Amino acid sequence: MRHPRAAVSLASASAVLVVILAGCTVAEPQAAPTPTPTVETVVQVSTTGPTITGTGPTDPYPGVDFPLPDHARSVTIDFECEGGTNFHIEVGDPMATGEAALGGTCDGITSLTWPVTENTAQKLFVWTPDDVEWTATPHYSTAEFIRDQAITTECEAFSSVYSAFSNADIGFTEYQAFDEAEWKRRVDAAAAELATLADTSETTMAESFDALLAWVRGDGYTPGAVLHDTSLIDPISDTCNTNHSPLILMGEFGG
Missing domain, CATH: 1.20.1280 (Monooxygenase)
Incomplete structure (x- = not known):
């Protein structure tokens, strides 16, 4: 036989529980937080190729060999010559790829940049007066050349x-x-x-x-x-x- 006092205590506890529940708002289930996407940092790789030297223009054909590493998506050439005359450079065949021959004045180092694609021929062409000595140092990069x-x-x-x-x-x-x-x-x-x-x-x-x-x-x-x-x-x-x-x-x- 259940003890009467115990019954009263249980009933009181139940009443208290009902009051507490009646006075509370049941919280809605919270959605799990959306993970913040991880942004991968693209590291641009740049390598320097061997310096090419010459005097005067390269033979128009076939030019000089200009190996392009597999990772290259652009190439910047530091072209150095003196004397104040003009020079022009082509990488590959600009007319076929819709690119340009670039040039400048022989008064130190001029940096010039080209895109590199699967269609870029691995040849370098240089035009200067016959007696002008020059050097061309290529820097290859994984960075794409972006046209404005x-x-x-x-x-x-x-x-x-x-x-x-x-x-x-x-x-x-x-x-x-x-x-x-x-x-x-x-x-x-x-x-x-x-x-x-x-x-x-x-x-x-x-x-x-x-x-x-x-x-x-x-x-x-x-x-x-x-x-x-x-x-x-x-x-x-x-x-x-x-x-x-x-x-x-x-x-x-x-x-």
């Missing part, structure tokens, strides 16, 4: 403008394909395109576009002027080449 898309777009647009100026000059002065009135019409149309490009430019070429526009509407408004004075076009071409989005001119005359 704004520069690429503006270089494509300027290619069309420059082609129009050139075809106007060549057609009139060399082929006599049309008269001066047609030359003026063509130049004016190209200048209008250049003005639009200058107004909308988002790159460092904006100033060069403005300078060229002022010239072709002023002192350069002469048949043949664009063909014989490229001093205002060279800075634009250099920017496009460095970005490996070179100017591509469409010729209307000649073979």
Whole structure:
């Protein structure tokens, strides 16, 4: 037989439990915290290849051997020469890969960078005057060469403008394909395109576009002027080449 006091105590305990539960809000189940994604740090690997030396231009074909390691996605060449003359370098076949020949002035070390893809031929071509001694030290990297898309777009647009100026000059002065009135019409149309490009430019070429526009509407408004004075076009071409989005001119005359 159960002891009465024990029964009372149990009943009281049950009542207390009911009161406690009645006064509490049952907590909703909490979702497990979402793990923070782990960001992997990509380590860029850079290696230096053997220095190549020469005097004067390399033979156009086949050039000199230029081994590219498997990890290379870009290559920077430290090119050193003296004397103040100009030089140009090609890695592989830029025309086939849509890249550019790069150059500079022989006044110390100039660093120049190219993309490296599966289509990059393992050859190096150098153009300098015959008596110029030079060295080329390659630095290969796993870092991809990233083209500036704004520069690429503006270089494509300027290619069309420059082609129009050139075809106007060549057609009139060399082929006599049309008269001066047609030359003026063509130049004016190209200048209008250049003005639009200058107004909308988002790159460092904006100033060069403005300078060229002022010239072709002023002192350069002469048949043949664009063909014989490229001093205002060279800075634009250099920017496009460095970005490996070179100017591509469409010729209307000649073979």
